[in-house]
Amino acid sequence: MGGPGAGPECKIGPRPVAERNPPVAHGAARGGPGLKFVSLKICRECFYTVFEDEIHSVIVENQLFKPGERIAIGASGGKDSTVLAYVLSELNRRHNYGVDLFLLSVDEGITGYRDDSLETVKRNEVQYGLPLKVVSYKELYGWTMDEIVKIIGLKNNCTFCGVFRRQALDRGAALLKVDKLATGHNADDIAETVLLNILRGDIARLSRCTSITTGEDGPIPRCKPFKYTYEKEIVIYPFHWLPNLNQLFTYAYFKRLDYFSTECIYSPNAYRGFAREFIKDLERIRPRAILDIIKSGEDFRISTSTKMPEQGICERCGYISSQARLFRMPNCARKPASLKWCKACVLLEGLNRGLPKLGIGRSRGLNNDRKKDMKQSHGTENIGSKQCGTLDF
Amino acid sequence: MQLTLEFGGGLELLCDSVKIHKVNVNPQDGEDKLNMKDLLAWVRTNLIKERPEMFMKGDSVRPGVLVLVNDCDWELSGQLDTTLEEKDVVVFISTLHGG
Structure with a gap:
C-alpha cells in the first residue's frame, strides 16, 4: 500500500469557506460515499480544515451563538464532548464568536464509570482553560445511581438516570448562569434517535429530535453543533491529532473510546444498540443514509389531528x-x-x-x-x- | 512481513488489553502478496482472544470499526483488497461506544 497523504492524493486544498457548500448540501453533492474523507480523498491537513470549517458554517448558518453569550458544553469525557470542547474553543478564538465557554458535567454516582470519565473532564478543564462545573445526583436529589440501582434493580434504572440527567444539566446550566447548552450529539446519534422515535411512535420527540436548537421557550436552550457531523469523522479527528497533542488528549480519546469499560455498567441498552448497528450497516453501503435519515426526520409533517403534548x-x-x-x-x-x-x-x-x-x-x-x-x-x-x-x- | 497493528476504541480489550502489536505475518501458501482480508483472518485467529463478533462480521470488520492503513482510511485503498507491504501500520478503532 502506498503512502497516504498529503500532496498528490489530496483532491482539494484549503480554500475559503465561502467557496464550499454548506455541510448538508456538501454531503448530498458528494454523490457516492458521503464521507468527504472517503469520496474527496483529502489529506490530513485538509481534513482538519474541512472538519472545522463545516462546524463553523453550521454554527454561523444556524446562529447558534451570539457575541457575549455564556455557553456550557455538556461534557461527559467521551469522544464527542471532548472533541466539541476542543473545536468550540478553537473556533471561538479563530472566528471571534465572543462567547464564554464552560464545561458542565453530571456525576450520576456510578462507581467505576463516571468517576473515571470525570477525571478526563478535569484534564480537559486544565488543557482548554475552560471552567468546569460538576453537578451530582447526590447533591441535587440525595441519591446516587449506585444507591438507586440497589433499590430498583437493573430494570428501570435508565429511566431514573435519563430523567435526572436532563434536569441536572438544566440546573447546572442555571448555576453557571449560561445562555445555552451545547451537546456533542453527532449525526449518527440523531439518525438513531429518529429511527427509535419512529419505532416507538413518539411523535412529540420525533418532531423535535432533529432540531439543531431545542428548548428555546424554556430556561436553557440546547444546541447540537455536531448535528451534521459523522461519528466516523469525530473519531478520525482526534486520532489524527494524536501526534500533535499532549498525553492528556491522547488519554481523553483512548480512555473514553474504550467501549467495554466505558459503556455504562448499568445499561445493557439493547434496543438502541440494535438501531446503532443498523445505522452502521447502512453507512457501510451508503454513508449518506445517515444524513438522509435526519433529513427525513426534519421533513416529517405531523398531522394536525395528532395530539401533541403541551x-x-x-x-x-x-x-x-x-x-x-x-x-x-x-x-x-x-x-x-x-x-x-x-x-x-x-x-x-x-x-x-x-x-x-x-x-x-x-x-x-x-x-x-x-x-x-x-x-x-x-x-x-x-x-x-x-x-x-x-x-x- | 513485519506489520504494526494498533487497536483502539476498546478493541484492545479483545486482545489482552494490548494496544500495539508488532507482528510477523506471511502471505498464504502459493500467494506472493498479503492483503487485508488475509490479515483480518490472521488477526482473528492469532490476536483476538474473546468475543470475535465485536471485531468481525463475515470476513470483514464489523460495521462501525474504522480501519486505517498507514494513517489512510482503508475505504480509499480498496478495503479487503488493500495489499500490505513490509512495515505497514494498520489501525483498528471502534466507534460503537463511548460518547
Missing part, C-alpha cells in the same frame, strides 16, 4: 416540563388532581417514599402505574420504560 410547569420544583411528562402526584394531602409534578419529582418522591416504581413507564397517573405494577408482578415486561435516558434530546 408544556407545563412542575408544581413541585418549578421546572418546565412537557405535559406528557407531568404526572399527577398520588396520595397527596392536597387535591390530587390539581397537583402536577414533573417526572423527575415523581420518580424522586417514589424513591423517598419507598415506592420506586412510581412514575415508571409511560402511564400518566397513579392508576396506570398501579396497573403496570400489577402486571409486572405477574411477570409482564414493562415495555414502557426506556432503555437509556440519552434518547432525550
Whole structure:
C-alpha cells in the first residue's frame, strides 16, 4: 500500500469557506460515499480544515451563538464532548464568536464509570482553560445511581438516570448562569434517535429530535453543533491529532473510546444498540443514509389531528416540563388532581417514599402505574420504560 | 512481513488489553502478496482472544470499526483488497461506544 497523504492524493486544498457548500448540501453533492474523507480523498491537513470549517458554517448558518453569550458544553469525557470542547474553543478564538465557554458535567454516582470519565473532564478543564462545573445526583436529589440501582434493580434504572440527567444539566446550566447548552450529539446519534422515535411512535420527540436548537421557550436552550457531523469523522479527528497533542488528549480519546469499560455498567441498552448497528450497516453501503435519515426526520409533517403534548410547569420544583411528562402526584394531602409534578419529582418522591416504581413507564397517573405494577408482578415486561435516558434530546 | 497493528476504541480489550502489536505475518501458501482480508483472518485467529463478533462480521470488520492503513482510511485503498507491504501500520478503532 502506498503512502497516504498529503500532496498528490489530496483532491482539494484549503480554500475559503465561502467557496464550499454548506455541510448538508456538501454531503448530498458528494454523490457516492458521503464521507468527504472517503469520496474527496483529502489529506490530513485538509481534513482538519474541512472538519472545522463545516462546524463553523453550521454554527454561523444556524446562529447558534451570539457575541457575549455564556455557553456550557455538556461534557461527559467521551469522544464527542471532548472533541466539541476542543473545536468550540478553537473556533471561538479563530472566528471571534465572543462567547464564554464552560464545561458542565453530571456525576450520576456510578462507581467505576463516571468517576473515571470525570477525571478526563478535569484534564480537559486544565488543557482548554475552560471552567468546569460538576453537578451530582447526590447533591441535587440525595441519591446516587449506585444507591438507586440497589433499590430498583437493573430494570428501570435508565429511566431514573435519563430523567435526572436532563434536569441536572438544566440546573447546572442555571448555576453557571449560561445562555445555552451545547451537546456533542453527532449525526449518527440523531439518525438513531429518529429511527427509535419512529419505532416507538413518539411523535412529540420525533418532531423535535432533529432540531439543531431545542428548548428555546424554556430556561436553557440546547444546541447540537455536531448535528451534521459523522461519528466516523469525530473519531478520525482526534486520532489524527494524536501526534500533535499532549498525553492528556491522547488519554481523553483512548480512555473514553474504550467501549467495554466505558459503556455504562448499568445499561445493557439493547434496543438502541440494535438501531446503532443498523445505522452502521447502512453507512457501510451508503454513508449518506445517515444524513438522509435526519433529513427525513426534519421533513416529517405531523398531522394536525395528532395530539401533541403541551408544556407545563412542575408544581413541585418549578421546572418546565412537557405535559406528557407531568404526572399527577398520588396520595397527596392536597387535591390530587390539581397537583402536577414533573417526572423527575415523581420518580424522586417514589424513591423517598419507598415506592420506586412510581412514575415508571409511560402511564400518566397513579392508576396506570398501579396497573403496570400489577402486571409486572405477574411477570409482564414493562415495555414502557426506556432503555437509556440519552434518547432525550 | 513485519506489520504494526494498533487497536483502539476498546478493541484492545479483545486482545489482552494490548494496544500495539508488532507482528510477523506471511502471505498464504502459493500467494506472493498479503492483503487485508488475509490479515483480518490472521488477526482473528492469532490476536483476538474473546468475543470475535465485536471485531468481525463475515470476513470483514464489523460495521462501525474504522480501519486505517498507514494513517489512510482503508475505504480509499480498496478495503479487503488493500495489499500490505513490509512495515505497514494498520489501525483498528471502534466507534460503537463511548460518547
